[in-house]
Amino acid sequence: MLILQRMATSSSFISTPLLKASSSFPTHFLSPLKHCVSAPSTEFRALALYRNRNGVSTSSAAVATETQVSTQDDKLKETQKEKSDKLEKVVLPTNESSESLLRIRHTCAHVMAMAVQKLFPDAKVTIGPWIENGFYYDFDMEPLTDKELKRIKKEMDRIIGKNLPLIREEISRDEAQRRITALNEPYKLEILDSIKEDPITIYHIGNEWWDLCAGPHVEYTGKINRKAVELESIAGAYWRGDEKKPMLQRIYGTAWESEDQLKAYLHFKEEAKRRDHRRLGQVLDLFSIQNDAGGGLVFWHPKGAIVRHVIEDLWKKIHIERGYDLLYTPHVAKADLWRISGHLDFYKENMYDQMNIEDELYQLRPMNCPYHILIYKRRPHSYHDFPIRVAELGTVYRYELSGSLHGLFRVRGFTQDDAHIFCLEDQIKDEIRGVLDLTEELLLQFGFSKYEVNLSTRPEKSVGDDDIWVKATSALRDALDDKGWSYQIDDGGGAFYGPKIDLKIEDALGRKWQCSTIQAS
The missing domain is CATH 3.30.930.10 (Bira Bifunctional Protein; Domain 2)
Incomplete structure (x- = not known):
């Protein structure tokens, strides 16, 4: 007998008519009395009364036609839409699709670390990889402010402008240890101990700064477009992800091949922020997380x-x-x-x-x-x-x-x-197929029609006989083939007790989220 498991884890806008005050008196005397709509001209009128020095009551009309308001709104909306459409047409490359972009981002991490240490000589460097939309670097230093982030970006621009070469050097482990010790970089010594291959490779930025690194990088810092780089945020991060180890300062940045790509990415971020479920949860009064109860505990x-x-x-x-x-x-x-x-x-x-x-x-x-x-x-x-x-x-x-x-x-x-x-064993393929159909039916109810499907196989740490793992994996594969879904193999990505099918759904902005899982054991 086999066991199958499946797991899954409107705004209203108020538009106010524009009121244009008469030049004969200051606007703070305006007191709207009523809105009058005239059918032929569709005007909105706001009448205001005030007293002059002689106590004589005078009236003045502030008028804005609906046609004028509508035209102005339409032009503004049209301009915004054109700008938005233009940005949305920009195809953003990925680290996988563009090696030059990956090199730019990796080099940006090094340039940022160099800039930080020039501005803050006591800062200790740790690691700085490229990531999905940019790069980050972790530093052991005092907490940074947004103002200091701008200083770091300015120093990065200066380094990029100098068009310094990126030079690869191979050295012995002993030499690497000697150089790191001379710089008093304890985190780099720990990283060196974790590197198993010899010789040790380092990358220099000109003759001014270097780091343990296997690459790849751009040939010169000038290959980076300064206007396509932006430092985004600062966050705390434990060294090696261990809460018992020091809290570091992590600086996140984004880097692209062109300024248009950066603008398109920032537009994408704004759209994501507008759709952020945390913001919508507050605005629509759907849920909250109460600090008095504890983090990560949801109140509906x-x-x-x-x-x-x-x-x-x-x-x-x-x-x-x-x-x-x-x-x-x-x-x-x-x-x-x-x-x-x-x-x-x-x-x-x-x-x-x-x-x-x-x-x-x-x-x-x-x-x-x-x-x-x-x-x-x-x-x-x-x-x-x-x-x-x-x-x-x-x-x-x-x-x-x-x-x-x-x-x-x-x-x-x-x-x-x-x-x-x-x-029973002879039922498993049909049951998995039924689960795939059920999953699809549920996801379609919420408008999710695009998925990334992975077949995740046995991990290094697992339980169960080899025979069961082989049968379970084959059954999942057969059901996927029968369903007609294309999928990728995630080697070693299964649960400790069985292989699984993972579905990542794609949202309105093209982002992918792990959602449904079908396991066999």
Whole structure:
């Protein structure tokens, strides 16, 4: 028998007519009395009264025609739309599609580190990679301000303008250690210890600065377009991602091949900010995260609860129609259950500490799987019973570092659409295909029609016999082929207990988000 698991994790605008004050009196005397609409001219009139020195009441009309307002608004909207359309037509390259862009970003990280150390000689350097939309570098130094960020960018521009060569040098490990020690760079010594290959490669920027690095880089700093580089933000980051180690200052930057690409990227960021669910959650009064309760714990407000209720009702209806039985299970269980399931061995860093209750250890659940298996095991089953499909909107709790929390996307407590299918070996392909169809149906309900599909195979740390892994992986592959979806192999990306199909959905801005997972074990 095999077990299948599936998991998933309007604005109104008020337009006010323009009022043009008469030049015969100051605007602070204007007191609107009424709006009069004249059919032939469609004028909006605002009448105002004031007293002059002699106590004589005088009236003055402030008039703006609807046609004028409409024309001005239309021109403004048309200009904005043309600008927006132009930016949206710019095709942004990626690190994968453009090696020159990758080189630019990597070199920008080095140039930024050089600029920081010129301005702040006591700053210690750590690592500075290229990332999806730019680069970052981590420094051990005093916290930076936005004003200092501008100084750093100005110094970067100066370095770029000098058109300094990027020179690769190979040295022995002992020589690298000697040079790093002379510079008093303790983090670089730690990085050197983690490098297994010899000789050690370093990159110089002219003869003014160097760093441990394997490349690649541009040939000269002048190859970077200064107007296509921008420093974006400062954040705290623990060294090596370990909260017990020093907190570093991380500077994020973005870099592109041209100024037009940078403008298009910044436009994309503004659109993303406008659609940011954290902002919309506040504006629409849907949800909040209360500091008094703790980070990563979501409070659904009345309006948000209605939205959630509608979604959950739809979810229940579709699952019942598809032959699933609904479950409700506890939020906590004996720690022994998580030891038997393997979670304590493979997932402990994401679990909360255990609680001692009447001399027994209990633990908040990070997943629902063991509960569903307990329900399955409550009685013997005939082969006539299969397939058995169960589903739950189960609330789980996972420990996340405070620095990684992000709105509803990265939380410490969330409700997960979680289903398990217990089936015979000859049923598995059809059941997986059914799950793929169900997943597609649910995603289409919310307008998601573009996916990236990955088949994730056995990781280095795993449980189970080789035979089960081979059969489960083959079944997932066969179902994908039968569905006709194109997919990529994510070698070693499976869960510790089984291979899986991962779906990343694409949003309105073309960003991809991990959403649905189908596992076999």
